[in-house]
Amino acid sequence: MTAQVQIDQYQELMKRYNEIHHLGSIAQLLQWDQEVMMPREGGAQRAEQLAALQKVIHAHNTAPPIGEILATIDFNADWTDEQKADLREAKKTYDLATKVPADLVAEIARLEVLTTQSWVAARQSEEYDDFWPLFKSTLQRRREYADAIRGERCRYDALLDLYEPGETSANLRPLFAELRTQLRGILEKIQGSSHPTNPAALVTEYPEEKQRPFSEKVIQQMGYNLKAGRLDVSAHPFCTGTGGDVRITTRYNKNNFTEALFGCMHETGHALYEQGLNRERLPFPAGGAASLGIHESQSRMWENMIGRSEPFWEYFYPMLKEQFPTPFNNIAPDEFWRLINHVEKSFIRTEADEVTYNLHIIMRFEVEEQLLEDKLSIDDLPEYWNHQFQQDFGVTPTSLKQGCIQDIHWPAGIFGYFPTYALGNLYAAQFYNTMTQQLPVNELLSKGELLPIREWLREQIHQYGHTYAPGDLCKRVTGKPLSIQPMLSYLNEKYGKVYNFS
C-alpha cells in the first residue's frame, strides 16, 4: 500500500471512532442524569435507553470495515506517537468488542441501571430483598463478560485491563502485600503516638449554603472552568464528561465540612484532567485518559497532597475562618492541619484517611477476585466481608451499608476497578515528588497560586491523553517506573510530623 492509502485508511477509522466517541459520551450523560436528575420512576426507561444505546455502540465498534482496515493497515508505518496509539487502541477495542455478544452488552447496560437504582433504594430503606437477586445477576453477567474476553487470562485480569491497561493481578499481589505491611507499620506508629488527634473538635453545624461557596471558590482557583462544567449533588460523588462539558458532583455533610470540600477537590482533580486533554484529539481512540489509575492520581493529588497540606491552608485558612468563625476562631492553624489529617481505622472507604485508605482497597481487591472466580457467592459475601474486615481493621461492620454494600461499584457491575484507586495514590505520590523538584510547590500553595500546578500537570500528563501506556507515562514524567517508595516517604514524613514520630 502507498502512504496515501495508509493515511486514508487511518482517517476512515478516525471518522468512525469520532461517532463512537460521541455516542459513548451520550451514555455518560445518561448516567450523570440518572444519578443527579432522573425522577425515581424513570429507572425502567433509563435501563432500556442505555441497553439500546450500548447495543448501537457495540455494533459501531464491531463494524466489519473497521476489522478490514485493521487487518490491512501497516502498524509499523511511519506514524506519529499519537497515531500509533490510536491504532493500538482501535485494535484493542475492536478485538474486545468482537468477542462479546451484543445481547450481553445490552443486558449488562440494563442491569447496571436497575441494580444501582435498587442499591440506592435498599440503602435508604435497609431492605435488601429486591436488591440481592439483581446484584447476583449483575455479578453473573460480569463473569460471562470476562469469560468472553479473557482468552488465556483469568477473569480478574481481563476486567482489570479494561480500567488499567496492561496491569495484572500477578503484578499487583506482591506490590499490595508490601504496601499493606508498610502501611500497617506506619499505622502502628500513629496508634502509639503520644500526640494523638481528636477530630471531634471539628464537629459543628456547617450549613450547606455556606459550604458551597467556599468549595466553589477553591475549585475555581484550581482552574476548573465552570463555563464548561457544573457542580451538583449526588448520593455518590463522581466526575463525568470531557472537553467542553465536564461535570462533578458532591454531597454535603452538615456536621463535617471536609466531606464536601475534599470531595470537590478530588472530583475537580478528575475534571482538570478531562479539561486538560487535547480537545482536538478527544474523539480519537487514544484521545482520552491514559488509565483510571492515572485519572485517580490527579484527584488524589489535589485532594490529599495539596488539599491536606500545610501551605495550602496558609492561604485558605483565613477564608475558612471568615466563613465559619465557629469553630475555627478557636483552632490554631497547625492544629487544624493535624485535625484534617486525623488517621483512624474506619468502616467507610470514601471517608478513610491517606494511611488506611489503601488497606480498604487491598481488601476489596482480594474479595472481588474471589467473587469473579466463583470462589465466593453473593449469598456469602456479607459474612466473608465482615470476616476479612475484622482481620484487617480489627472491627466488624454492624450493617450492610457499613460493610460490603457501601460502594456503588459492584452493584454497577464494576469489578476489577478498585486497584486503580491504590495505583492512583502511588502515581500521585510519585508525580508529586517530581513536581516539587521542578516547581516551588509549597511557595505557590501558600500564596493560593494553583494555576501553575494545573499547568504543570497539563503539560506533563493531561495533554498526552492515552498516547502512552500508564507505566510509560510514569517513566516519562518521573524518570522511573512506578514504585511504592514515594508514597511511603510521603506518608512517613507527613504523619511523622502530624503524630510526632520519626
Added chain:
Amino acid sequence: MTAQVQIDQYQELMKRYNEIHHLGSIAQLLQWDQEVMMPREGGAQRAEQLAALQKVIHAHNTAPPIGEILATIDFNADWTDEQKADLREAKKTYDLATKVPADLVAEIARLEVLTTQSWVAARQSEEYDDFWPLFKSTLQRRREYADAIRGERCRYDALLDLYEPGETSANLRPLFAELRTQLRGILEKIQGSSHPTNPAALVTEYPEEKQRPFSEKVIQQMGYNLKAGRLDVSAHPFCTGTGGDVRITTRYNKNNFTEALFGCMHETGHALYEQGLNRERLPFPAGGAASLGIHESQSRMWENMIGRSEPFWEYFYPMLKEQFPTPFNNIAPDEFWRLINHVEKSFIRTEADEVTYNLHIIMRFEVEEQLLEDKLSIDDLPEYWNHQFQQDFGVTPTSLKQGCIQDIHWPAGIFGYFPTYALGNLYAAQFYNTMTQQLPVNELLSKGELLPIREWLREQIHQYGHTYAPGDLCKRVTGKPLSIQPMLSYLNEKYGKVYNFS
C-alpha cells in the same frame, strides 16, 4: 401467509420500533439537558452527539428488514385498532425516513443545537452577527428536507403533516380566515367595553421561592406525578419525555406571578397527556400522542379553560392570598378573575391572552409559508414581520426579541408547527364543551377536585395515544368534526362577562 406469520412479522416490527423509541427518547433527554443543565461550552459537543444519534435513529428507521416486512404484511388482516395504527405509523415513518439522506438528518440535528444556542446568546447580547448565518442555514436545510419528503405536496404541507398528521394548508387557510375575522370582532367589542381591566393592579414583588410552592401545589393537585417527573427552570418553558420520566420547565417573572403559574399549568397539561398514555404501548409506532394539536389542546385547556376560570379560583384564591397577602388582600375575587383574563394586543405570543393568541399564530402561519416557499428570505424577515405585525396588531415591534426572533421554533428548524397551537385551542374548546356535558366541571373546580377531570381526559383521549387520527379522535370524543364554533362560543360567553358585553 398464515395468521401466525403475520403476527410474527408484526412482532418483529414492534421489536425494532421498541429500540427506535428508546433511542428517540434519549434525543429528547439530550435536548432537555441542553436547555436546562448543559454548561455554556458544551454546545459543540452536544451538536455532535445529536448528529451521531439522529444518524443512528435514521439507520434504524430505514433498516431493510422493516421495508421487507411492510412490503409483505397484510394491512387488511384482522388487526386490532391499535395494531392497525401501528402498521399505519410504521409505514409512514419508513416511507418518510427512506426519502431523506442520512447526512441531511445529521446536519439538521447539528444545526438545531448550534442555532438555538446562538439564539439564546444573541437574545442576551442583542448582537445577531453570529446568529443570522446559522439561522439561514437552518431554513435552507429545512427546505431541502421538505423537498426530500414532499412528493406532490408543497413544502409547507410536507412539514405540517409531521406535527399534525393529515392537516393541510389548503384546509387551514379558510379556517384561519374565519377565525381571524371572528376574533377581531370579539376584540373590537372588548376594546369598546365600558368596563376595562387594568392588570397593573397585579404588579408587585413575587419572590421566586414563594411562587414555586404555589405552582407545585397546583400541578400536584392536577395529578402530575412528580415521582415520575421534574419541574425546572429554562429560557423557553417546555415539557419533554414520556412514561415514567416526564419533565416540565417554567420561568419565573418576579413582577408577574401568572407567567410561571399558568406556564406550569400549561406544561402540566402536556405532562398529564404523556403520563396518561398507555405505558405498555409507549414504544409502539402509534403509542405516542395523536398529534401536536391534540397535545396542545391538553395544555391550553388546563391553562385557560380551567386555570383562568372562576370556579378554579374559588378554591385556590384563598391559598394565593395566604402566600401573597399583597396585593391579593386588596383585590376581590371577581376582580381578580377579570384581571387574569385581561385582553390586550401585545408583542409576545407566549404572553398573549386567549383572544389575541390565535392572531399571533395565524400571522406566523402566513410568514412561515413565505419562508419555506422561497418567497421570503431571512434577510428580509425582520422587515416583513414588522410590516405584517403592524397590519394585524396596529403596532410595530422595536426590537428583534419583540419581533421575529421571539420564538425558539424557527431557529430550531421547526417550521409548519405553529398551526398546531391554534388547532390545539380549537380542540381544547370542543373537548371542554363535551366534558362539561358529562362532568359537573364547575362544581369539581370550585372544590379543587381536579383528578376527575384528569381521569376524564385520560379515558377519553390520553389512553388511546395515536390509535386514531386527530380528527377521528375528535369525532369519537365530541361526536363532531373539529369546528371553530365551540371556541367562539366559549370566548363570547366568557369575555362578554369579563368585559360586560353580549
